[in-house]
Amino acid sequence: MESCPGKIKVPTDEEMEALAAMKSIKNRVREAKQRLNSLKAAENDANSKEMVELEGELASLKAEWINWEEKRQKAKKERMILLGHEEK
Secondary structure: OOOOOOOOOOOOHHHHHHHHHHHHHHHHHHHHHHHHHHHHHHHHHHHHHHHHHHHHHHHHHHHHHHHHHHHHHHHHHHHHHHHHHOOO
C-alpha cells in the first residue's frame, strides 16, 4: 500500500468494510442465539435438529468474525503506518 498526497480517511474503506461485516455478523449471532435459547426453553426433542443447525451456524459465524477481525486489524496497521505512528 502506497501513501498518497492529502488526508488519509479514518477509518479507511477497508476498516469500514470489515466493521460493516462484523456488525452484520453480530446481528445474525444475536438472532441465532435468541432462537436457540427459545428452543432450549421449550425442551422438545423435535427441536434438537434445529438446535444442532443453529449451533453449527454460530460456530461458522465465529470463524467468519475472526476472519473479519484479522482483516480489520491489518487495515488498521496499514493506516497507522501511513500516518507514521507505526513502522513496517
